[in-house]
Amino acid sequence: MSELLDIAAAVNRLLRAENILLLCHKNPDGDTLGSAGALYHALKGLGKTVAVLCADPIGARYDYMQLGLFDGSFEPKYVVAVDVAGIQLFGDAVRAYAERVDLCIDHHGSNSGYADAMLLQADAAAASEIMYDLLRAMNIDITPLIAECLYTGIATDTGCFKFANTTQRTLLTAAKLIEAGADIVRLNAALFESKTPAQLAIERLALENLQFYYDGKCAMVCLTREQIASTGADCTDIEGITGIARAIEGVQVGVTIRQQPSGSYKVSVRTVPGVDASAICRRLGGGGHTQAAGCEILGSMENTRGALLDEVKKALCMES
Amino acid sequence: MSELLDIAAAVNRLLRAENILLLCHKNPDGDTLGSAGALYHALKGLGKTVAVLCADPIGARYDYMQLGLFDGSFEPKYVVAVDVAGIQLFGDAVRAYAERVDLCIDHHGSNSGYADAMLLQADAAAASEIMYDLLRAMNIDITPLIAECLYTGIATDTGCFKFANTTQRTLLTAAKLIEAGADIVRLNAALFESKTPAQLAIERLALENLQFYYDGKCAMVCLTREQIASTGADCTDIEGITGIARAIEGVQVGVTIRQQPSGSYKVSVRTVPGVDASAICRRLGGGGHTQAAGCEILGSMENTRGALLDEVKKALCMES
Helix, strand or coil, X not given: CCEECCHHHHHHHHHHCCCEEEECCCCXXXXXXXXXXXXXXXXXXXXXXXXXXXXXXXXXXXXXXXXXXXXXCCCCCEXXXXXXXXXXXXXXXXHHHHCCCCEEEECCCCXXXXXXXXXXXXXXXXXXHHHHHHHHHCCCCCCHHHHHHHHHXXXXXXXXXXXXXXXXXXXXXXHHHHHCCXXXXXXXXXXXXXXXXXXXXXXXXXXXXXXXXXXXXXXXXXXXXXXXXXXXXXXXXXXXXXXXXXXXXXXXXXXXXXXXXXXXXXXXXXXXXXXXXXXXXXXXXXXXXXXXXXXXXCCCHHHHHHHHHHHHHHHCCCCC | CCEECCHHHHHHHHHHCCCEEEECCCCCCHHHHHHHHHHHHHHXXXXXXXXXXXCXXXXXXXXXXXXXXXXXXXXXXXXXXXXXXXXXXXXXXXXXXXXXXXXXXXXXXXXXXXXXXXXXCXXXXXXXXXXXXXXXXXXXXXXXHHHHHHHHHHHHHCCCCCCCCCCHHHHHHHHHHHHCCCCHHHHHHHHHCCECHHHHHHHHXXXXXXXXXXXXXXXXXXXXXXXXXXXXXXXHHHHCCCCCCXXXXXXXXXXXXXXXXXXXXXXXXXXXXXXXXXXXXXXXXXXXXXXXXXXXXXXXXXXXXXXXXXXXXXXXXXXX
16 A cells, blocks of 8 residues: 655655656546646746656647656656556556556545555545645745646536535635636636537437436436447547436436447446445446546446446445 | 615615615526525524515525515515616516615626616626625624525526636635535535436427527527427526537527517527627617626517527627
8 A cells, every 4th residue: 555645745755856757547637637737837847857648648628738748758767646546547558657656646535555655635626636735835836827737627527616526625726726827717618618519419419318217316328339439529528428417306326338449338427425436336346436436347238237227226225 | 877885885775774675686596596595684684674576486496595585564665686787677576666776786787777876896706796795794694594595696607617707706705605604515416416307308409409600600599489398497497508509619609599488589698708798689678798698589580580690790790
């Protein structure tokens, strides 16, 4: 297991580190990229050699973060993972570095402890929320660019301050980021109010494929790779539909199952407070947060649906 | 025109007032109800006789505000309107009181100045944001109930902190309301994550009826009263679809036209920064905010659509 660090100890290690590689999780979202981006610009501002590495391509919608991607031009001496709860989430392309992570900065209570040391705050809404406190403790000047990276992470991981992980700290941090120069009108428009035709198409598809179980307490969307391909949606677009099923009156567990290009089934589970999404997914080999978790299942759509419905039933404390 | 008051002057008048009637706008939303609810509980806490009046029924989803509705049991001596930009927005049922408003508390820059006196802050995201400062200046103890009324107004008028009217002040006020005891997990779930079958049905209908104009710069949803009736949607459900058209990549003006039970056409216009929604609607007899405005048009769907497209074209500064 990892050595658990507090903010001050993490600051010490980062200030001593040189030739730093920042690792994001695969299928990168706003939080893994935003917290990596903020730390990247902070360390660069301190004159350090630093770069960001992710197994998957990073969408053009995040270009404004100006991430410096790792091109092999230096030999990493210190490896930092941000927002990565388990080693399987790095992706095979970066596995070599994933096995030698010196420091992990994360907000997933389910973190497997794969890193040598860990700054873990499971009550933080986003890794970017922890990163703000870390950078302030490092006496980093929060530039508008750093503020926009951090705002992106916090806003995307909370559904723009709507999800159950949003706290007073979240709103206060976001207010400080506005003060530091984050242009939230532009960011919110880009992140939340700018659906592509593909996003609209996959939302429509999801609404048309909603199924209800257990007296409407569970809502499920199942999509084959052919259905997904017909919309032109990319993995970020697909992420966007994982909240639809849970956000229906009376629904306690929302499940989205989508077949991957490889044939496996990627499952996202969203729950209301009182039902543990992470427990449902852990029993199927995955993990995550109490209200938002995921797993990946091999087999057929029918088997996947059946396995999920069995676990959902247990989580709803129903007799079989 | 109204006498313009600052917070201190508005506090003085409210503290001197007795037998107070609080008026909301018709088709009541979270902000008119939340700011009225907060002021209602504050004035009641001061031992005053006070009640709330609205021309339309108030949805059961707002029951937690515990609004004391006007039942005629006292003769109003002081009438306060909250979040009501023009006298036509009261509805005929409360017209008698609407013509003798002593104080209007509002955040619409387009307010017509119908009240004797006005506390107007056009840069406030919601009337509830002004109300928080007003109640603090009155030395009111912000109880959890008052905090939940105000949070409702701020969160609903900003699309949960997503719309362009959200500022640092908005987030700081919301953080203070959490500190005062607002249960935002419960409120966000109820306000934003609890779609009824009717809401789902009207969203699907809206997505199926999207039309694009002017190279995709304008997106429009037109719904007849029969289409709306088929979904079972009420006026709050319908409000929920007004953001869909604008939230598409490349769209600068999103228009929703829905036929009212009376036959007239209710129009909602949402724009990106740089395009004035209020100007579009003002020329058609309506008004509102720079990025969110509305109007009501008599005639046919075709005429209404045509009139809107003409105004949208002007707003987009295109040659005719």
